[in-house]
Amino acid sequence: MSASTPTTPVAKAGTTREPQVLRPDRKKSRLGYNIIGLVFAAVMAFPVYWLIVSALRPNQEIRSYDQTLWPSSITFDNFKRALNQPNFDTAVQSTLIVSLTAVVGGMVIATLAALAIGRFKFFGRKPLLVVLILVQMLPPTAMLIPIYAQLNAMGGLNEYWGLIAIYLVATLPFAVVMIRGFVVNIPVELEESAMVDGCTRFGAFMRVVFPLLAPGLAAASIFALVNAWNEYLFAYILMNDNDKYTLNVWLMTFTTERGTDYGALMAGSTMIALPVVIFFMIIQKKMATGLTSGAVKG
Numbered sequence: 001m002s003a004s005t006p007t008t009p010v011a012k013a014g015t016t017r018e019p020q021v022l023r024p025d026r027k028k029s030r031l032g033y034n035i036i037g038l039v040f041a042a043v044m045a046f047p048v049y050w051l052i053v054s055a056l057r058p059n060q061e062i063r064s065y066d067q068t069l070w071p072s073s074i075t076f077d078n079f080k081r082a083l084n085q086p087n088f089d090t091a092v093q094s095t096l097i098v099s100l101t102a103v104v105g106g107m108v109i110a111t112l113a114a115l116a117i118g119r120f121k122f123f124g125r126k127p128l129l130v131v132l133i134l135v136q137m138l139p140p141t142a143m144l145i146p147i148y149a150q151l152n153a154m155g156g157l158n159e160y161w162g163l164i165a166i167y168l169v170a171t172l173p174f175a176v177v178m179i180r181g182f183v184v185n186i187p188v189e190l191e192e193s194a195m196v197d198g199c200t201r202f203g204a205f206m207r208v209v210f211p212l213l214a215p216g217l218a219a220a221s222i223f224a225l226v227n228a229w230n231e232y233l234f235a236y237i238l239m240n241d242n243d244k245y246t247l248n249v250w251l252m253t254f255t256t257e258r259g260t261d262y263g264a265l266m267a268g269s270t271m272i273a274l275p276v277v278i279f280f281m282i283i284q285k286k287m288a289t290g291l292t293s294g295a296v297k298g
Contacts, residue, residue, distance in 0.1 A: 051273075055079065055266040062262045078263035082254075082271065085264065090243045091250035097160055098235075098246060099228040102167035106224050107217055109168070110175035115205075117176070118183030129180075132173040140170065141233065148237060158240045166238070167228040175220035182216035183209070218283040229276055247272045 054062055055078050057071040082088070117125055147166060148157075156162025186209055194204035232248040239245055251272075254265040 055270045059263040078267035081264040082268040087242050091245055091247045094244050095246045098163050101164050102228045103224045106168045106171045110172055110179055113176045114179035114183050118180045132177055135173045163238055166234050171224040171227050178220050179216045182213050186212050
């Protein structure tokens with residue numbers, strides 16, 4: 001008789017594998033990384049927490065030297081004083097006009113530019129990408145005087161369109177580079193198939209390419225909105241009328257010769273930050289979806 005050879009057990013159909021058990025050293029390393037991540041998250045979130053808590057504290061407790069992590073009593077008087085502050089309505093109106101126009105206009109122009117750079121070959125395409133990246137390295141304050149002189153010559157001081165143009169141009173390089181990365185990863189065959197089925201080039205873009213650009217547009221729009229919504233220096237220098245100040249410049253009204261109303265200032269800052277947070281929560285799913293998810297059925 002021949003010697004029997006050992007055989008490895010074969011899993012039967014329908015049976016499930018046992019979960020893989022991590023080694024103790026891997027468990028310790030993962031636990032250490034989780035602790036480090038929680039520490040960094042706590043450090044990053046603490047200023048936001050302190051902002052909200054300060055907005056809910058009584059004003060005399062804010063000025064006290066004995067500060068606690070939680071207020072002894074919660075009050076909404078700070079929010080009432082912030083809402084009753086002069087020029088609040090006009091500041092909201094100015095911020096919405098400038099920010100939304102800059103974001104929408106920037107996304108349209110950036111999408112068209114990204115399509116041109118990503119889809120067509122022309123002379124100077126690579127140097128143009130390098131210039132777009134280098135422009136991001138220039139600090140905005142270094143261009144303040146030339147921008148002020150140019151807008152003054154064009155009559156754009158104390159005008160919405162002047163501030164909109166600044167915000168739009170400031171977000172274009174980043175948006176073009178980001179959206180271009182999504183464009184080059186979309187197969188050209190998808191557009192060609194749509195055009196073979198009867199779509200025009202614009203129809204193929206709207207029905208095939210544009211939905212696949214949603215993650216890139218979401219990320220670029222968040223950057224553009226945060227840049228326009230939170231900008232202070234250009235809005236303060238270029239706008240001279242109190243009725244055209246944006247919300248960040250409006251926060252200066254809480255500081256007077258008699259001192260600073262810190263409670264109302266914190267409440268106003270909290271209200272200003274909410275729209276950006278809500279906008280991010282609405283489009284975060286678009287950022288998480290796959291680039292070509294559902295594009296081709298296999």
